Amino acid sequence: MTTIRLETSAEDHHIAKMAAVALGLTVLENAIPTPLPGVKPGLANIVTLIVLAHYGWRAAAWVSLLRVVAGSLLFGNFLAPGFFLSLSGALCSLAVLALSMHLPHRFFGAVTHSILAAFAHIAGQMAVVYLWLIPHAGIAYLIPIFATAALVFGTVNGLIAARFMDNGDNPDPEPQS
Amino acid sequence: MPFLSHVKPGDYLTLLGGIAFTVWISFTVWSGGVADTALIRSGGKVFKEVPLSRDQQIEVPGPLGTSIITIEKRRARISSDPSPRQYCVRQGWIQQAGEIAICLPNEVSVELTGGAKKYDSLNY
Numbered sequence: 001m002t003t004i005r006l007e008t009s010a011e012d013h014h015i016a017k018m019a020a021v022a023l024g025l026t027v028l029e030n031a032i033p034t035p036l037p038g039v040k041p042g043l044a045n046i047v048t049l050i051v052l053a054h055y056g057w058r059a060a061a062w063v064s065l066l067r068v069v070a071g072s073l074l075f076g077n078f079l080a081p082g083f084f085l086s087l088s089g090a091l092c093s094l095a096v097l098a099l100s101m102h103l104p105h106r107f108f109g110a111v112t113h114s115i116l117a118a119f120a121h122i123a124g125q126m127a128v129v130y131l132w133l134i135p136h137a138g139i140a141y142l143i144p145i146f147a148t149a150a151l152v153f154g155t156v157n158g159l160i161a162a163r164f165m166d167n168g169d170n171p172d173p174e175p176q177s
Numbered sequence: 178m179p180f181l182s183h184v185k186p187g188d189y190l191t192l193l194g195g196i197a198f199t200v201w202i203s204f205t206v207w208s209g210g211v212a213d214t215a216l217i218r219s220g221g222k223v224f225k226e227v228p229l230s231r232d233q234q235i236e237v238p239g240p241l242g243t244s245i246i247t248i249e250k251r252r253a254r255i256s257s258d259p260s261p262r263q264y265c266v267r268q269g270w271i272q273q274a275g276e277i278a279i280c281l282p283n284e285v286s287v288e289l290t291g292g293a294k295k296y297d298s299l300n301y
Binding site: 110112115140141159 | 183184185186187188190191192195196198199202203206207
């Protein structure tokens with residue numbers, strides 16, 4: 001009998017661990033009732049933000065996308081509309097994070113990243129909703145609600161992430177890989 | 178405050194920008210624009226187009242009977258309708274462009290239109 005061994009690096013293990021934490025938070029927040037489908041705290045993004053600050057964008061993208069795919073498997077909506085909403089939100093967030101991470105670290109921290117990513121997230125989701133699911137301009141009426149949610153949850157998540165990073169004025173520790 | 182010690186100056190800037198954006202988009206999206214005309218339909222066809230500037234009552238015939246549409250102070254409402262559930266009457270006053278009150282059973286609707294009609298709520 002042969003065993004197949006995957007060569008895994010320390011970084012792989014770390015990404016897997018972080019994705020697992022993100023998944024846990026996703027499951028947790030699914031237990032919270034929401035007033036409107038789509039308005040969620042997005043607690044898993046705290047993990048993405050921390051990974052982004054400590055291990056760079058690539059690792060953050062891995063954690064974020066693993067969380068989306070594995071989360072959809074857990075909830076049984078893989079390749080269902082909800083999955084594509086999560087995916088488009090995550091992809092837009094990651095794109096914006098790729099840009100915003102180059103803002104001067106002296107002035108912009110996790111809260112900035114979090115708010116920008118939250119707005120990108122709803123923008124991506126609304127785009128998919130409009131282009132694919134509900135091609136009706138009436139959904140524009142929901143934008144202010146989602147924007148407010150993004151603002152509030154983006155700020156809160158950013159504060160939590162900043163609190164966990166806890167490196168004062170030195171947000172760039174050596175990448176651990 | 179343990180939380181605030183991790184917030185950087187630019188973060189406040191982003192937060193302010195986010196608030197400004199949210200307020201701006203709320204006003205843009207939720208203020209439907211000024212309506213100046215009421216478009217009254219009966220049986221799918223335009224029955225009458227009346228300006229909101231003049232207060233009046235319009236009787237619109239439908240398959241169940243007569244609906245009465247009231248226009249007052251640049252607002253419009255269906256004040257009486259023979260439909261069994263009275264949804265359109267209970268909807269009350271409508272006053273922004275794009276808003277519409279529909280009595281399906283009596284096939285009567287009143288839609289407000291303005292200079293810039295933002296979207297057509299009936300075409301999807």
